[in-house]
Structure formats: C-alpha cells, structure tokens
Amino acid sequence: MKTLIWQGILFKSLEYFNLQSDDRSYTVTSKIIGSYEDKIYAVNYSILIDKNWIIQSFLIESEINNRKRTLTGKRIQDQWEINNAVHPEFNNFIFIDISLTPFTNTLPINNLKLSENSSKKIDVIYIDVLNHHIRPVQQQYTRTAVNKYLYENIENDFKAEISVDEKGFVTNYPGLFEKIAEH
Template sequence: MVRVDFSDPSSIVAAIRGHEIVYNCTADAKLHTVIDTEAEVNKRWEDLPMLPADIVWRPSTGIGYEHVKVREENDQILIDSIVIGSQDTNDIFRVKYDIVLDKSWVTRAVAIRYLGEDQGLLLSSDGNGIWKDEQGQVIPELSGCVDIDLSCTPFTNTLPINRLSYEPSQQQEIQVVYISAADLSYKQVKQNYTLLENGKDSSIFRYRSGNFTENITVDSNGIVVLYPNLFYREMGPDAR
C-alpha cells in the first residue's frame, strides 16, 4: 500500500507509474479509473524546492554583473542583489535591491538604492494592490498592482511566473509596478505572460509589454536562464 498526497499531482503520478488501473479504496466502493501515466503534469511553481538560490547573470551586451541570493525566512522569501552595469550614457552604476515576498510569491516590499549614494527608493504593499511610499502614504497610481518589474534585472520576471498558474498557450495579463534603475522612478504598466513550452527542466514564456515581446527561458524553479539580447545566466543551475 502506498500513501498518496492527492493535492500533489506529481505524488499521484509517482505512486501509480507502471500501473494501468488505480482502484478507489474507499469503503464499499468498487470503482476504478484508467489513468494515462505519461500525461504531462502541470507544475505548481510555488511548491518547487528552489531555496536557497545563488545566481549570477550577465548582460548580453556591454559590461556588468548581477549577483542575487534568494532564501526563505519566517514564512517569507527574501531576495537581495547587487547589480553592476552601464547606462545608455556608458556611465557605470552600482545598485543594491532587496525584495520581500510572501510564500505565494506576492511582493510585500522592495528597496533599491545606488551604492555609495544617498539616493534610494522604498515601496511596500499589502499584497492586494495597495502600495505605500517610505512615509507610509498610499500611492493611488499603483493601485491594483501585485508584482514589480525592476529594469536592471531579469529576476523580477520570476515573480508573476511563480505566483500565477499557467496552462499551455494561456495568456496571463497583469498590472505591475515598473521601476527604472536609471532614475528610480516608478509607474504602473500592463504586461502579459504566456506559457509556450512546459518541460521537465525548463520552460519558455512569451513576455510582452507594450510593443516589446521576447521569449524567456526559465529553469524548473521559474528563474530566468536566458533572456535573449538582454541577460544570460553565468552561475547557478542551468547556467549558459
């Protein structure tokens, strides 16, 4: 006899693989179900064992590095990162950002600042679309946003990928807080994510924002491996 967690599709498949028929062993029931054990199991991104993570990205062009660390602590997912890169003016910048997420990958706070300078930004969220600034004042223009998108990193693409559920070719439309690393300004923007390929070790999502569209490859934990023409992973699982 094998105990199966029926809330976890992968547990069911692991228990029944190699069997064509599974019997329902409830009292007084003489039922059976034929199951295709080779059928694809939808991933539940938020349940995947990924932490802690230690990853390095490089820009596809120009100079730069990002080192991001992801860990769990007190029912939160904590991200801290240092990004070194160049602006369109070729000026070098050094940015540190920290993100606090709940266990469902919902953003609760983000802090970003230039290293060696006083300039910085701190935003917090109730997780239901209400955002506040460092002084605790509500920011009406960000109402309804759950995720953030930092211009200097591919990591924030992971947030909606892991937070939402996806079916193949299904488009998820979201409103996000877009933060420019160039001047720390922010605004609300519409973005779309569509699952194109769902593999065992990696998946591909089509990302769209305005007129910009790109297909992003992520690993089995939803973290970017390749963002064509912008970023590629140099250190960590599936580095290229």
C-alpha cells in the same frame, strides 16, 4: 537557498543574486554593477515576497555616476506606500519590474502558474532604476512551452521569449540577460 549570477547583455552588468526561504516568505538580496551609455552604476536591492510570489516590500539603493538614491516600497493591504507616500495609481498591483534584473520576471511566472499555451495580462509597478522613474505598466505572460514564456509589454509592443529553469528563474532573456553561474 539559491545563489546565481546573471550577466546583463544590453546593460553591461553583472548581478549577484541570493534567495533565502523560510516557512512564511522568500527574501531576496542582490547586487548589480554595470555601465550603460553614459552611466556607471551600482544597485543593491532586497525584496520580501510571500509564498505566493507576491511582493510585500522592497528596497532599492542605487548609485549612478556617484549620485545615490533610495527607493522603498511596502504593500499595505491593496495599496502601495512608496518612499513613505501612498500611491493610488498602484492599488491592487502585486508585482514589480526592476529594469536592471531578470529576477522580477520570476514573480508573475511563479505566481500565475500558467498551463502551456495560456496567458494572462497583469498590472506591474515598473521601476526604471537608471532614469529614476516609476510608473504603472501592463504586461502579458504566455507560457509557450514547459520552460519558455512569451513576455509582452502591452504599452510599447516589446516582446521576448524568456527561457526559465524548473524553479521559474530566467536562464536566458534574449539580448538582455543570461544566467552564467548558479550554486
């Protein structure tokens, strides 16, 4: 079990994160509250992940300026069923990236098991919670040191050097997130 709190710097948020583990899978439950520009939000998400750090299903419940939304996703072999509809544009994708949390960076970091100075491009389901938008994106991770990764969003040239702990959880994502407590 792992419990921690991330502070969202840009998104003016706090995230209370919990990871449970059993013999077959990891289960994440998390709560985020914050405000960004003209939006006040609360987000609860849960994710089921296999022992290879591959997403099996997710549930994201959000309330933004009093408007509630739910987004569900389920991997069925190599396809994704999102809100009960199959989305072929996400075929063979094994990762998601939720905009308001650094946790989803842990998924490829732990799955890819990169050696230092090696990199890999991946396809990701990007979930922009605040704008209620979901789309495919390509990202690249390069391991620059034992506990540092260069994250690159190929589409828009965004780059950041992310620091992680020994378990692959983000401790510092410059300008975006910082771990402030752990149990």
